[in-house]
Amino acid sequence: MDMVAGKVKMTQQSVKSAMNPTDMLERPIRLTARDVTVHYGAKQALHGISIDIPDRAVTSFIGPSGCGKSTFLRCINRMNDTIEGAKVGGTIKLDGEDIYDPSLDVVELRARIGMVFQKPNPFPKSIYENVAYGPRIHGLARSKADMDEIVVSSLRKAGLFEEVKDRLNEPGTGLSGGQQQRLCIARAIAVGPEVILMDEPCSALDPIATAIIEELIDELRENYTIVIVTHSMQQAARVSQKTAFFHLGNLIEEGVTEDIFTNPVNKQTQDYIMGRIG
């Protein structure tokens, strides 16, 4: 119990020491989106989204349910391809390379852009196999020892190794919700992505598990470009350096997190942050 309390406290401290806004703005841009539109059949879900996502920082998308933030997130690694009748327009570039270019291999793209989902979704395999699955299909490990190293270091980075080191062969589905979500993060890290997309990663977790994941996100920022969709404005304020506010399929306002929350320019953003819409 004490340990958990300590962890929560640490989280608050580390969030307080977040990098300062100007530092964030000087970061190189990793992802650029221009005029991205999405249609599901006849219904338009996104109306021309344009945004830059900085390298090695956390960018959060906030907004009421159905505002298009998850839809936009799923455009970034082309997960919308798997949805029947979804049509994406505009351009999204990763390091200047158009990800919707027909010559680009979507499998390779998804190895570079990892994703963590709303509901923890470990595969019905052992903890070890869950993490090893990605490296295995991409042929990242040459030997068993290589694979062991990838699995252990990924679990370590996801802050899960100490808790599961004695039961790596037990099913991943037997872990608690928070542990499952960290397992999913480890699974995403194991492929060696540059960008990690998180679709409301804490919405199915209790406050303590949420605090642990938030702390983890803050640590991962050192090495990865992170984009997180969240319902919780507090969470966006705690973990992200850049925030974008979506409403009804439009990007209403984006900027340094502190500015968005303390000094929003747009009336709608203001209303949402004050809790008047949503």
Add this chain to the structure above:
Amino acid sequence: MNALIVAGLLLVLLGVAYQSGWSRSRGLVTADGVNIHSRPQYHGSFVAIWAMVPALVILGLWAWFGGGLTRDYTVSLIPTDIMTSLDQVGLNAAIARIGALASGYGVTGESPAWEQAAGGALRSFQMLTFVGVLVLALVAGGAALIYARSRIDARLRARNAVERVVNLALLACSAVAILTTVGIVASLVTEAFRFFTFIHPFDFFFGTVWNPNNAGSAGNWGSYGLLPLLVGTLMITAIAMLVAVPVGLMAAIYLSQYAPPQLRAVAKPMIEILAGIPTIVFGFFALVTVGPFLRDMGNLVGLSINATSALTAGIVMGIMIIPFVSSLSDDILNQVPRTLRDGAYGLGATQSETIRNVLLPAALPGIVGAFLLAVSRAIGETMIVVLAAGNAPVLRGNPFEPVATITVSIVNQLTGDTDFTGPQSLVGFALGLTLFVITLGLNIVALYIVRRFREQYE
């Protein structure tokens, strides 16, 4: 006619009882400030149940004992001097003749005066008892109705009472299913034991010759060895599964994962139509088309394939089972949560990697269940085998030769004149019991496998 009258009167009683309970309950509602426990329809049902129970009990008792009473009365109508001259068979004949006279159908031949008189007396007795019982039932039902209606007040827990009765009715329905199964098994076991008094179980289960002497008598019953039939059954089942499982599973994977929605909307019902084709049609399809085709194919490559063989029956049976495997597997694959698929795609897995490594393992318990269900069906299948397997109960391992199965042998032994006094027909029960035990064993294995994988994956 009488049954219609009874049913009609019971329906009227039911309607009146429900209505009276309902209307009384409505009367309670208007009295303001009263907190009513149950809704009017529960009060109506409550009164209706109360009214129906005594009426049904009285009618049921009459159905049970009425026959015996009528018979006793009929016997008492026969004059004593004639009675003494009748043996048991003669007495039964006399009772039947009196009954026929009473019903108005008449009898053949001369009818003595006492018989005519007895017929008339029986007729009025039947009339009287019928009306009497009916009136008694209605009066009892009416009395119960009035009593139940008088009990209705705001605090009466009619809903709980009605739900308890519904509960009992549901229990009774499941009891019917369970008791029927128990009854069938019991009769299989007892008749099979009678068979084993003629033929030693060892000779049955381990005998290698099947050659029942259908005209035989004690000491010359013929041979009843199970093995040729068991081998034939298993061979055909194995061939059928070799056809049905790969094709069915692949079709399910295609339909659930790859097929565009328009194709799926057409293809899925088409495959399910296959399941609606009567097995006898598959049987003559096997006999007329597949058998000769296989024989000609065999000739081309220098194989001697009989037109009616285990291969023919197995292949056609496999085709018949495809929709079971594909339809069940398709449903199971669609039940795998979308989040799991997304997880694999999100890691950069291709569609086929996702299916092989994530979807199929997650769906495995269900697919094994579907597989074993298909096996049970193949083992019990009869018509295709009757027509296409050649009915040659000889122990051999060559699938190109005719074989016979357990089901076919049951058909052969039980069709035509059977009297169930010798092993020729009783063997049907022993074979049936064997089939039942095999299928039961498969189901137990299926349950075990499903449970084991569940524990691991959830």
